[in-house]
Amino acid sequence: MSDAAREATDDRARVRRLRPAIPARATRVASYFGSYGPPALLTLGGMGLWELIVRLAHVPEYLLPTPSEIAVDMKTDWPVLEPALLVTLREILLGFVISAAAGVGLAVLLHLFPVARRAVYPLLIGSQTIPIIVLAPILVILLGYGIMPKLIIVALICFFPIVVNGIDGLRSVDGELITMMRTLDASRWAILRRVEFPAALPSIFSGMRIAATFASIGAVFGEWSGSNQGLGYVMLAATPNLLTARIFAAIVCLTAIALTLFGAVSLLERIFVPWVPRGTPMT
């Protein structure tokens, strides 16, 4: 039994080694710089170059503002931008949540009923050949200037990657795991809940991260097709007045929303999929 005892000790050491140690402050800073440093430097460098060229070439602000002019405009135009940002944020968040719930729900249903999957899956793919944004004006005619047409556009755009990744994830399960569960008295529901769904979670989150980057496109197109508020509306209203810095400021706000949503989905993935080892954050 001494061999077994020794093995147990070895295994305990192994668990300790594998358990992620809390890195010392210096290493943590270094690792954050390692993952965020290069893109941050590239962005700063690009903005510096932009600033330099626009200033040296004496490009007027209404044609192309410099990053510093955009920053100043963010501050002066904040009373206009803030309410618009909140409107668009609401459209994006609600649309995303609706499509995530509907997308995961449909993926599970189609997985449970293969006949339905064979019937619906080609239609789902086919629906992607319709540019969903051209539906925006039609939805505005049908539903008016309110939040509904924007939600529908955002949800339609986010829906597809979530459903397709969900179905693929649910089907990717190792068949031997299911056989094993069947010998352990698992019902269809138990297999779905304890094997297939957890196995599909990484895929589902991949779909949601793609959807998070698409969601802002849907909201802006919805607003361009007919609205009196939101960041898309601010951009539309600024164009004839040549308030170019304000348009750029609105773009900065949209980018911030998309990045935050992407970050939030990645964070949720870390919380709900802790068993998948990950490298650097946000990749």
Added chain:
Amino acid sequence: MAGTADALAIELREVAKTFGEVVALAGIDLSVPNQSRVGLVGPSGGGKTTLLHIIAGLLEADTGLVRVGDATSARQRLARCALMPQRDLLLPWRTALDNAAVALQNRGMPRAEARNRTRPLFERFGLASFENARPAQLSGGMRQRVSFLRTLMAGKDVLLLDEPFGALDSITRAQMQEWLLQAMDAVPRTVLLVTHDVEEALLLSRHVVVLSERPGRVVGIVDADHGFEGSRREIVTSPEFVTLKEQALEALGS
């Protein structure tokens, strides 16, 4: 392998199975008495796993009789057998304890109660303090222990072990054989052990059934009801054990 039909946990008569053109099993007869341990050795690809899947009710035989206890239909057999696969097949999203407790939860027991019922086995079988480790944090030997406890916790009359240590290195494998012997002595069940290792079969079971190459047929039975005492090394190197091993190898034709 004497005994009346009532004392048989598993009974196979003329069981045959064909996949397309390939005859996997050509008329297998096998009797496993209640509470006994039977080893099944044979060359790779000889239909051993197919045979286990038929007994477990995961597959239906083309012809012949398959009986587990009083169950003959595949569905009833599935309810009476627990299968331990060669790969540990632990669920990576569950802790070791939750993996071992999964069969109880499948039967509708709340998670906390299932965990409480499983925990004593962890302490008893050398897994204490690993309850909350994820499978990725465990060594191969540890994972097979958890896999065996999961099979045990299913509470079935019949355990079907499909090359349980086939994927382990020889040192870990020897340790696991000792561990399994103790575990099986502590919790007696009817065990059918499939392996391609004659030594493992003789060490862990009382009767060893030798299967031929595909199409699988029973070509010999070695009774290893030796009651050997001592450490694994002493048993394996004893003259009696070596004689049994020679008998089995001869039946295998190697």
